[in-house]
Amino acid sequence: MDCNPRSLLFVLLLLLSCVIPAFPVFYPPNEVNLLDSKASQGELGWISYPSHGWRENWEEISGVDEHYTPIRTFQVCNVMDYSQNNWLRTNWIPRQSAQKIYVELKFTLRDCNSIPLVLGTCKETFNLLYLEADDDQGSHFQEHQFSKIDTIAADESFTQTDLGDRILKLNTEVREVGPMTKKGFYLAFQDVGACVALVSVRVYFKKCPHTVRNLASFPDTVPMDSQSLVEVKGSCVNHSKEEEPPRMYCSTEGEWLVPIGKCLCNPGYEERSSTCQTCRAGFYKSTLGNMECSKCPPHSFSHHEGSLHCGCEKNYFRAEGDPASMACTRPPSAPRNVISSINETSVILEWSWPEDTGGRRDITFTVLCKRCRAVAANGSSSGTQRCEPCRSNVRFLPRAMGLHNTTVTVGDLLAHTNYTFEIEAQNGVSSLAPKMRQYAAVTITTNQAAPSPVAVIKKEKTTRSSVSLSWQEPERPNGIILDYEIKYYEKEEQETSYTILRARGCNVTLNGLKPNTAYLLQIRARTAAGYGASSPTFQFETSPDSAFSISSESSQVVLIAISSAVAIILLTVLLYVLISRFCCRSKSKHPDEKRLHFGNGHLRLPGIRTYVDPHTYEDPSQAVHEFAKELDASCIAIDKVVGAGEFGEVCSGRLKLPSKKEICVAIKTLKGGYTDKQRRDFLSEASIMGQFDHPNIIRLEGVVTRSKPVMIVTEYMENGSLDSFLRKHDAQFTGIQLVGMLRGIASGMKYLSDMGYVHRDLAARNILVNSNLVCKVSDFGLSRVLEDDPEAAYTTRGGKIPIRWTAPEAIAYRKFTSASDAWSYGIVLWEVMSYGERPYWEMSNQDVIKAVDEGYRLPPPMDCPATLYQLMLDCWQKERNNRPKFEQIVSILDKLIRNPSSLKITANTTSRPANLLLDRSSSEVPSVGTMGDWMDGMRTLPCKEAFSGVSYSSCDTLAKTSTEDLKKVGVTIVGPQKKIVSSLKALDSHNKNGPVPV
Ligand code: ACK
Numbered sequence: 002m003d004c005n006p007r008s009l010l011f012v013l014l015l016l017l018s019c020v021i022p023a024f025p026v027f028y029p030p031n032e033v034n035l036l037d038s039k040a041s042q043g044e045l046g047w048i049s050y051p052s053h054g055w056r057e058n059w060e061e062i063s064g065v066d067e068h069y070t071p072i073r074t075f076q077v078c079n080v081m082d083y084s085q086n087n088w089l090r091t092n093w094i095p096r097q098s099a100q101k102i103y104v105e106l107k108f109t110l111r112d113c114n115s116i117p118l119v120l121g122t123c124k125e126t127f128n129l130l131y132l133e134a135d136d137d138q139g140s141h142f143q144e145h146q147f148s149k150i151d152t153i154a155a156d157e158s159f160t161q162t163d164l165g166d167r168i169l170k171l172n173t174e175v176r177e178v179g180p181m182t183k184k185g186f187y188l189a190f191q192d193v194g195a196c197v198a199l200v201s202v203r204v205y206f207k208k209c210p211h212t213v214r215n216l217a218s219f220p221d222t223v224p225m226d227s228q229s230l231v232e233v234k235g236s237c238v239n240h241s242k243e244e245e246p247p248r249m250y251c252s253t254e255g256e257w258l259v260p261i262g263k264c265l266c267n268p269g270y271e272e273r274s275s276t277c278q279t280c281r282a283g284f285y286k287s288t289l290g291n292m293e294c295s296k297c298p299p300h301s302f303s304h305h306e307g308s309l310h311c312g313c314e315k316n317y318f319r320a321e322g323d324p325a326s327m328a329c330t331r332p333p334s335a336p337r338n339v340i341s342s343i344n345e346t347s348v349i350l351e352w353s354w355p356e357d358t359g360g361r362r363d364i365t366f367t368v369l370c371k372r373c374r375a376v377a378a379n380g381s382s383s384g385t386q387r388c389e390p391c392r393s394n395v396r397f398l399p400r401a402m403g404l405h406n407t408t409v410t411v412g413d414l415l416a417h418t419n420y421t422f423e424i425e426a427q428n429g430v431s432s433l434a435p436k437m438r439q440y441a442a443v444t445i446t447t448n449q450a451a452p453s454p455v456a457v458i459k460k461e462k463t464t465r466s467s468v469s470l471s472w473q474e475p476e477r478p479n480g481i482i483l484d485y486e487i488k489y490y491e492k493e494e495q496e497t498s499y500t501i502l503r504a505r506g507c508n509v510t511l512n513g514l515k516p517n518t519a520y521l522l523q524i525r526a527r528t529a530a531g532y533g534a535s536s537p538t539f540q541f542e543t544s545p546d547s548a549f550s551i552s553s554e555s556s557q558v559v560l561i562a563i564s565s566a567v568a569i570i571l572l573t574v575l576l577y578v579l580i581s582r583f584c585c586r587s588k589s590k591h592p593d594e595k596r597l598h599f600g601n602g603h604l605r606l607p608g609i610r611t612y613v614d615p616h617t618y619e620d621p622s623q624a625v626h627e628f629a630k631e632l633d634a635s636c637i638a639i640d641k642v643v644g645a646g647e648f649g650e651v652c653s654g655r656l657k658l659p660s661k662k663e664i665c666v667a668i669k670t671l672k673g674g675y676t677d678k679q680r681r682d683f684l685s686e687a688s689i690m691g692q693f694d695h696p697n698i699i700r701l702e703g704v705v706t707r708s709k710p711v712m713i714v715t716e717y718m719e720n721g722s723l724d725s726f727l728r729k730h731d732a733q734f735t736g737i738q739l740v741g742m743l744r745g746i747a748s749g750m751k752y753l754s755d756m757g758y759v760h761r762d763l764a765a766r767n768i769l770v771n772s773n774l775v776c777k778v779s780d781f782g783l784s785r786v787l788e789d790d791p792e793a794a795y796t797t798r799g800g801k802i803p804i805r806w807t808a809p810e811a812i813a814y815r816k817f818t819s820a821s822d823a824w825s826y827g828i829v830l831w832e833v834m835s836y837g838e839r840p841y842w843e844m845s846n847q848d849v850i851k852a853v854d855e856g857y858r859l860p861p862p863m864d865c866p867a868t869l870y871q872l873m874l875d876c877w878q879k880e881r882n883n884r885p886k887f888e889q890i891v892s893i894l895d896k897l898i899r900n901p902s903s904l905k906i907t908a909n910t911t912s913r914p915a916n917l918l919l920d921r922s923s924s925e926v927p928s929v930g931t932m933g934d935w936m937d938g939m940r941t942l943p944c945k946e947a948f949s950g951v952s953y954s955s956c957d958t959l960a961k962t963s964t965e966d967l968k969k970v971g972v973t974i975v976g977p978q979k980k981i982v983s984s985l986k987a988l989d990s991h992n993k994n995g996p997v998p999v
Contacts, residue, residue, distance in 0.1 A: 031255030099206030217247030628691030697749030827876025
């Protein structure tokens, strides 16, 4: 190879085409060129110094790259001479906005070893320098004005290959200069004796290029020279709005960092490729945001681009508050299948949902009442109807408008009158289309009806033992009034004992009253249609039994009166002493009886409070707050609905009171739209329950009355009501387990009767069972108790009573006492022992009343221990004073639990034992009267056809009953045993010849 350096440079130029990158060249978008030697097609016109010397200096040479694109290069190669100082200076370069400048050099450089005979003269570096200047200084050049940027050395020069050839390598070096302050600058290259070819020089600065982020546009931004970032505010693109001010930071490297904030497309526009574009026809967007435009919902359209909403098709509407995404809807069609059930002067209307709901779910119903009369047209009999709106006192239950259920009860209509009811289904758009509204109509004629209540009662005259009263005939007699029933009782007695009188006219005198005593009284009228509702309770007091009240009498009468009074007082004191003694000895008195003997009539047993009737409070809500704790609704979490009560749903949930453990609770809710009375009745249960505190009475945790829904919160009973629980677990419990449950119920009832509370609706469905099989009495209330019991039926006397569970005297004349509760307990006992069987099966209520009245009783359930069946029979004694008290029931059950073997004798396989209670409470042998009871008991044998499901086979066993069997069950004295055995035999032979006489 030729060793002449120039020829070497020639080789260098030849090789250039191999190392220059292919054209066109793309630079990163964040680099802005101030100078690019390769971009220049003509001479660059840079000057070299010294310009006219004897030695060679930098030389501008034209060449082409491999695409034949012309390029300009500079080269120098004075490697053989000492003291080289060859300068090449660029033209003046305006700085623009740049502070920091980058210089990119591409060059080739020969290593001195590759050139012979240049030792000491050849160099392998050159210097890069710059000079700031505010304007172009032309060819004026002074070396010392330039500042050195760096000495540039080659990374690569020639590289030896295996074949011994040398390959030229292109070096690229980048240097930073700055900060610049003047308007422009020059670059200079100082050669001190190297063989170098400057292939390209590019001078650039960096910027953050214009960009759109989060729908905000950010302009080109030149970074600062220092390390700090430049904060740049973005501006929202067209048709968008700032959600949060958009910002970004421009780094010194020309990169955008940390976008903050954003813009959102206006309604009617959606985001497409970083811009906000109009929604197409058939689409809409009603809100600000970057979501897509939505298709118009059913029955709506948008004909134009950029729609915010879709308009409704003809006969379709959008209610105020309907979201734009909801389909347009229309009024519903008329309700269907209207059925009316008339009951005297009230009617229950029921209907089905409209076939077409108009596409909405907010359907309510409105019932319009019209009273219609036939008007004879021109004397012809087939006239037209004239209707007028019903009187305002017609009652709608729950209300006439805004009904959510498909039924309404309309009351207080006139008897024997035609009414038309128009039932309209309405939804949220009905008011927008009055012409499209449709209704279903039904016409009814009311029946004969019982009279309305007596409203006004007046006291005419009062003495110490009598009162004369008068009243007005009911506003709506609905027929001829046959008589009035007057029911009264001492206020203190709380209706546990009362008197009933009848009067034909509108006045009465009540005699035989106690002096200076408050009485409560109610009157109701009777027509051929039955009794009307009772009047509101009327209170009166008899005059005081004072000597001064008779001061006008003659002195003799006064004397007699005084001596009688003294005698009465003495007698009373004597009686009091005797009774107190007697009472101390006898603990088994019925609470009602005790009350008679205890002073002012209030029963006060040691340690037991007396039940207070919440109705005695003028303001019933005061009673609630006296007996029930107000709970904050936020402490209650409702989990699920477990059932439905009369007033609303029953839910299970949790109660977490501050600083107490969370507990499971049952929550009874009062559904919306209630009347004041319904609210009072609903809460009366809490006022009652809140007075009790006993392990076998459902415990009240509190009430929520200050927010809606109104709630009653009680302890949670995992196994629900006893009747369904037993049905679910048919025959799965031992006798002892069943007796344990029964003992709990009896104990709860003892507590209630001690408190003076009469339950009136004791039945297995009103007993709740917890996870430990503990039974608790529930369902308390006043009149309501029976109103909401589906078992309660109207009696001929107007009251609503659960016939199958109720004692005959309570059905016949509403004599509800703890003794009638004991009867019901007997039925519960039967329900438990038959695992939830329905008492009297499918017999009608009327048949049940008749059969019980005639002396029939339920037969023993399958495998029922004889002792328990006897207890049932005792509870079902016709004479209520002969029924066991709850205290006695508890003690009998306790004895059975202590002696479980006594449960082995079942009623099905042996005859009935004699009256267990008499036998146990007294050491006396039952008298002939008891034998009579026994014979009464015989009537209860399951041999009577009237009781279905009872076989004669059990009767067949009667005759086989031995005195031994009787001994086992408590009849230990020989006389009665013989009598019983012979009676059984007689009965058996009678059975074989015909049915048992009743
Ligand atoms: O038989 P159940 O599951 O038990 O269905 C009824 C329903 O609510 C309507 O009365 C249940 N229920 C009522 N009170 C409670 C309570 N305190 N704990 C658990 N369930 C209850 C009852």
